[in-house]
Amino acid sequence: MLFKKKEKTVSPSPSPPIAQAHSDLKRVNSGQSIKSNESIKSKHKLKSIFKSNKHDHGSASEGDIDQITNNIDSKLEIVNEQPTSDEFNKRISTIVENDQFSESESEFETGSEDDEIEYDHLHPVKPKFIPNEHELATHLSTIMGYCGFKKESQHVTELANEESKKTYSLLDKVNKIHKIPKANTGDSVIEDYQVELIQNLSSKMEKILEKKKLDLLKNEKSLYQRYGIIRNVIGRGSYGLIKIIDPDSDSSHPLQLNKFYNKTLYVVKELPKKKDENNSKFIERIMSEFVISSSLNNKHIVETVDLMCSLDYKINQVMICSQGGNLFSYLTTGVNIKDQCVSYMSFDEIDCFIKQIAKGLKYMHNHGVSHCDLKLENILITYELTNENRYKAKTVLKLSDFGKSFVFKTKFDDKEQYIQSGPIGTEPYIAPEEYLGDHSSVKKDIWALGIIVLVLYNIRRHYYSKKDQTYTDLEHRFTQKITDSQGYVTGYLWKSTESKSNGYKDKVFNEYSQKRMIANYDTKTKEWLIKRKGSFPPIEEICQDEDDELNELRIMILYKVLDIDPFKRMNCKEFLESDWMESIDACS
Structure with missing residues (x-):
């Protein structure tokens, strides 16, 4: 939250x-x-999210938030235009490109430990992984809060790939991830852009979940089109199904060990609604986790790249896979x-x-x-x-x-x-x-x-x-x-x-x-x-x-x-x- x-x-x-x-x-x-x-030395919804704190240690006033939301309401409108064929074939990034904070600039942070030149030492690669059997599921069974491993049939993976063709991004040309700087600048993870994204995506999710406006989804690329095939469904954990995606959709051969570790795979984490949780609370919870995890921008934090919704109203978060x-x-x-x-x-x-x-x-x-x-x-x-x-x-x-x-x-x-x-x-x-x-x-x-x-x-x-x-x-x-x-x-x-x-x-x-x-x-x-x-x-x-x-x-x-x-x-x-x-x- x-x-x-x-x-x-x-x-x-x-x-x-x-x-x-x-x-x-x-x-x-x-x-x-x-x-x-x-x-030895060598942010009406924002008021519920930005809650009032009676033991306030310094917080935004209600008037400040009203002013911000009025400004947002005047310019945030969900785009619902059918893209042309050329537009559809061109991949639209889910992340805002910010030239102000480039990779090279972020490294020059005065007084940061990231300035250090660090010695590259090696650690044993664990746990056991058998690449010839193509068991990515076994190797990744504990990822993202999943407790215990249960091997799923090939039929389940095929069904998951069919569902991925009917799962669409909630992000679009207007609603994108805006990452904060890599450098330790002190900017809050909740700045003006994140407040806009929270309100806009909350409104969009509300229309989809409560008013069943699925046309708001189909204008965007599907999970299958954007990220590739689902290699494995590794079970149902505390969050729901965990799926591993290989962006190389032409791949039909087992991954060799060195290729597995040196390529980008994606993890799709299902975010189910909790028991007795209404849509409003569900949306607030999803927005909280997604905005925080997608805005953070550090090599020691897992990268979240997308938020998606299926035609049967399942919400999924897409992240870069950590293979170990x-x-x-x-x-x-x-x-x-x-x-x-x-x-x-x-x-x-x-x-x-x-x-x-x-x-x-x-x-x-x-x-x-x-x-x-x-x-x-x-x-x-x-x-x-x-x-x-x-x-x-x-x-x-x-x-x-x-x-x-x-x-x-x-x-x-x-x-x-x-x-x-x-x-x-x-x-x-x-x-x-x-x-x-x-x-x-x-x-x-x-x-x-x-x-x-x-x-x-x-x-x-x-x-x-x-x-x-x-x-x-x-x-x-x-x-x-x-x-x-x-x-x-x-x-x-x-x-x-x-x-x-x-x-x-x-x-x-x-x-x-x-x-x-x-x-x-x-x-x-x-x-x-x-x-x-x-x-x-x-x-x-x-x-x-x-x-x-x-x-x-x-x-x-x-x-x-x-x-x-x-x-x-x-x-x-x-x-x-x-x-x-x-x-x-x-x-x-």
Whole structure:
């Protein structure tokens, strides 16, 4: 949702741990000051979408929105002209070409980590993929929130291709995607153009869904004409059918491995209406996710290229396919595509993943949108194969699934808007302050980033730290909460951060709250003022299996992004400018 409404409410706890954290900080005496080693550095519908916020931290007035919508109403009219044959045969791009922000210009962002010249290292290509059997479905079974794989018959794929010939784009000559700059300019993901697109597409969808004006669809190219044949239907997930499209419609042969990874495929995600959801709410939800995901413009964010509707009123979102599945499936697959055991991941590999996730998140935050459901399953992988090695590749991570995303700042806001509902997202990633009332979605995302860092290192420590160990049941071990010799889970350390009268409901998180390191960090001098040393074993020992000069800094920063007090938590900029992240070479 653009401005998140209550999805899942958890009763707030009577005990506010944030206040407790403030109290703890006041009681502890100042300790030693530590500085990192210098040598380590190397928007009538718009009113419902732009909701009124009684706890307003700076928002557009109703008059401002009325003025904008009046201007829009005077010039936005859905085009309903039958195209000529020549026009139809010429492909019309769904994306506005913006010469003002060219590819080359966007790279010259002062002070951006994207200016770095980064070393190209390689990661194992996973999961197993058998190109000769042409089973793209198997390889992509976990993509875009799909849970579990069910192989569909060839008949289903043929029916899907027939339906694709009767599925048409909602975008046209007037309504196009307008991507925000690639550079971190601070422009909101909701600017004037996005407001126009929201109102225009909402009006168009309303006429189609409620008044059954299908003639508004048939003027545009079909899914089949625009993108190509559906190679596979991989099942029905939490969203609906997931379809993989090959733009090379003349292709009748199995894809060879190198061609598969080095060509553009598309994912079509069906967006079904929820139970008891009326058309108005359905349209608002679709507009929220589509406008956010299509406007974002960063290599670490999945690219959305179209919004389409079938003659039986099914709404589909079209995205560029990430061929490697998601990060959860990557971590829980113990073999590469050659069926060779992968038993070791270096700190460099983990740090590379962490830096890429943080860069994508920083881009979102700089443009006024928070993810609100950041987790391993919502981080997708794209491989870039080289000629030198068929089984290892440059690995680019991309944030995906913006169904719960929250626009905390538009061009009409002076300050960050807060979330007013209870916890949103997936339980192990929920921050403690979410159970207490209004909270910052930005700080929520940072906490989720910290959980990802913690889980990545925890999994590495237990399953990928020794080159001679072999685990063939990684997914089972991860989901069944296998514990180590000290009784700590080898995946997610705790299930919940919800508090109770005398602490926290989860025993391990309660222990963390009592034993975590408490420290102040000066982002300019990069000095640490330790108020309480950490003594939480799963973090203190998370990097001890291998001698690395960055280990102490990794641990200290992990405590800081998982600070229970959100006001003390690091932000993405501070995280990426730390000596740890500045020393990391990430796949580019």
